[in-house]
Amino acid sequence: MGREFLTVYWREMIRFVRFKGQLFAALVQPALWLLLFGIAMTSNFDSNPFAMPTIPGVVSVDYLTFMAAGVMAMTALFTCLFGGMGLLFDKNWGIMKEMLASPMPSYHIQIGVGLGGVTKSFIQVGLIMVFGLVLGVKFFLGFSALETVFAVLGIFAFIMIFSAGFIFLSAGLAMRVESMESVQAMMTLLTLPLMFSSNALYSTSSFPVWLQTISSVNPLTYLVNGIRYFALGNDFTAMGTHYEYTGGEIALSFAVLLVFAGLTFVFAWRAFRTAKVT
Amino acid sequence: MASAIIEVTDLEHSFGDVKAVDKVSFTVEEGEIFSFLGPNGAGKSTTINVLTTQLPCQKGIVRVCGFDVRTNRQAVKKSIGVVFQDEVLDRDMTVRETLEFHGRIYSMPRSERLARETELIELVELEQKLNVRTKHLSGGMKRRLEIARGLMTRPRVLFLDEPTIGLDPQTRLKIWDYIKGINEEGTTIFLTTHYMDEADTLSDRIEIIDYGKIIATGTSDSLKNTLGEDMIYLQTGDDDRALGLAESMSDVTGVKKTSKGLELILSADGGRVMPKILSSIGKESIEILSVRMKKPSLDDVFVHYTGRELRAESAENAFHRRRRH
Structure with missing residues (x-):
């Protein structure tokens, strides 16, 4: 395989740092979530000890720490869900024609854009994590240095697969759809249910069954599981719910994300293979 | 080559x-x-x-x-x-x-x-x-x-x-x-x-x-040479008779009646042929309203082959094609 996808990636990153306003917004938005929503909710929940029973001997996690994992996951979701939009611009007003007329196989565009999406997720999630720690998020409590490094790597592995899945989905859609408006609408339509049917901001254990079913096919849920497992350990309580993760559950979560990424890869692959701009 | x-x-x-x-x-x-x-x-x-x-x-x-x-x-x-x-x-x-x-x-x-x-x-x-x-x-x-x-x-x-x-x-x-x-x-x-x-x-x-x-x-x-050396665009009081006259002359290889008058294609230098054409039309007492001579251009070539003018038609043409889709 040639390395032309690195060129596509190079361009993605040029554009990422060049649009200063967009870059700023992309970094500030999740920070605001943490700062406003996180702190507001935390001061509500944690001031009411009856609503949040704790189990003796089990680590009790405050809400800010609990939702920080969710905000990291949501950040990756937003970044990648809208990450394919650039392709729609390229198709209508940009250099998609040039790329498709070149001898570079079209899946290189997909891989380059995918790498770009993952990198952007990494940068944003990393910054949010650092910002959260500054705000008082209690990740990696009682971890040794080596364990912390391992935990961070684990988190990023989850972020990587999840991001790839959503960037491929968004790229595939962008290549198939003609107008900006329809894709925008589709993405907006997707974001809300993905966010609120997941365990990013609250526990799903008391959901009605139908909502739990939706939650169980929502990739965001599996990403959040992964992040919490690596950041908070396998046994803790938060918001009155007792979380116990086994290694097998986490492996399964990862596998679900892999399957999701695999499916969207094929979806995008097909879109690129038949792409024509004339 | x-x-x-x-x-x-x-x-x-x-x-x-x-x-x-x-x-x-x-x-x-x-x-x-x-x-x-x-x-x-x-x-x-x-x-x-x-x-x-x-x-x-x-x-x-x-x-x-x-x-x-x-x-x-x-x-x-x-x-x-x-x-x-x-x-x-x-x-x-x-x-x-x-x-x-x-x-x-x-x-x-x-x-x-x-x-x-x-x-x-x-x-x-x-x-x-x-x-x-x-x-x-x-x-x-x-x-x-x-x-x-x-x-x-x-x-x-x-x-x-x-x-x-x-x-x-x-x-x-x-x-x-x-x-x-x-x-x-x-x-x-x-x-x-x-x-x-x-x-x-x-x-x-x-x-x-x-x-x-x-x-x-x-x-x-x-x-351009398929259209001869020179072209003459002619408007007369009686285009039909003038057409007949022009057709019979040597050095005129083609005559076409258009909505704007006659279009003559010449096989020889127009400067030399035009006086002859004009005088023979004049002899028949056909009034000559306007005369224009030019070297054939690609525009003329296009008109000659398609019967339409390229530039004037193109917009309308594109419109029709779009409607056909």
């Missing part, structure tokens, strides 16, 4: 049940500037898109640089350069990045890329704009950058789809100079245009295409 670099045999292409290109055959020789001339919607862009592998070859045989577009698409892509009809630039990349990106997706080695960038930036005189984003360039500069980009990989053929559409006259002249210069360096040029003057000034050979069919082919001069 050496061997054929593009060979097209019986190319057909349809969009739904609309036949955009209908049994088109032609060859382009290595080293020439070859123009596809025709009104909007005549099938020019469809042809160029098949030749550059952006559209599949539905029917017929197309060989570019010796490779079949159907079976050896990659090899064709590697050996050609393309300048698209509409602007294909990333508005937020700089001039240098635009060329660099192109060189890289064509897998050019770094040293070659850098050398070529410097060379081409000089050729199209954009040295001052190297680190400027393309959105800040003028229309002409953008075109020049796109031409430079098309040349990055030293293609054997450069395809230009309507290279000066929407540019002001001065900029057009400049673009023509570049195109001629590039051709003199040895690159074969295939261009489509609906501008008569463009085809006339630039091309070694021209194909006139209309409604998906080639209707005339040759050098600019040979096409």
Whole structure:
């Protein structure tokens, strides 16, 4: 395989740092979530000890720490869900024609854009994590240095697969759809249910069954599981719910994300293979 | 002129049940500037898109640089350069990045890329704009950058789809100079245009295409020569009688009655023939209302073959074609 996808990636990153306003917004938005929503909710929940029973001997996690994992996951979701939009611009007003007329196989565009999406997720999630720690998020409590490094790597592995899945989905859609408006609408339509049917901001254990079913096919849920497992350990309580993760559950979560990424890869692959701009 | 670099045999292409290109055959020789001339919607862009592998070859045989577009698409892509009809630039990349990106997706080695960038930036005189984003360039500069980009990989053929559409006259002249210069360096040029003057000034050979069919082919001069040495446009008090008179005269090879009067094609110098024609019409007491003589232009060639004027018709034509879709 040639390395032309690195060129596509190079361009993605040029554009990422060049649009200063967009870059700023992309970094500030999740920070605001943490700062406003996180702190507001935390001061509500944690001031009411009856609503949040704790189990003796089990680590009790405050809400800010609990939702920080969710905000990291949501950040990756937003970044990648809208990450394919650039392709729609390229198709209508940009250099998609040039790329498709070149001898570079079209899946290189997909891989380059995918790498770009993952990198952007990494940068944003990393910054949010650092910002959260500054705000008082209690990740990696009682971890040794080596364990912390391992935990961070684990988190990023989850972020990587999840991001790839959503960037491929968004790229595939962008290549198939003609107008900006329809894709925008589709993405907006997707974001809300993905966010609120997941365990990013609250526990799903008391959901009605139908909502739990939706939650169980929502990739965001599996990403959040992964992040919490690596950041908070396998046994803790938060918001009155007792979380116990086994290694097998986490492996399964990862596998679900892999399957999701695999499916969207094929979806995008097909879109690129038949792409024509004339 | 050496061997054929593009060979097209019986190319057909349809969009739904609309036949955009209908049994088109032609060859382009290595080293020439070859123009596809025709009104909007005549099938020019469809042809160029098949030749550059952006559209599949539905029917017929197309060989570019010796490779079949159907079976050896990659090899064709590697050996050609393309300048698209509409602007294909990333508005937020700089001039240098635009060329660099192109060189890289064509897998050019770094040293070659850098050398070529410097060379081409000089050729199209954009040295001052190297680190400027393309959105800040003028229309002409953008075109020049796109031409430079098309040349990055030293293609054997450069395809230009309507290279000066929407540019002001001065900029057009400049673009023509570049195109001629590039051709003199040895690159074969295939261009489509609906501008008569463009085809006339630039091309070694021209194909006139209309409604998906080639209707005339040759050098600019040979096409004009089919219309004789000179043409006379005549309005008289009685065009029918005048037509009869003109037809019987030697040196008049063709007479056509149009809505505006008579159109005479002369096989000899018009300056010498016209007095004879006028006096014989005068002798019959037919009133002469107006006389105009001119050297045949490509416009006249087009009118002659299609019965329509290219420029006046093209907008309306495009409209009809759109409605047919």
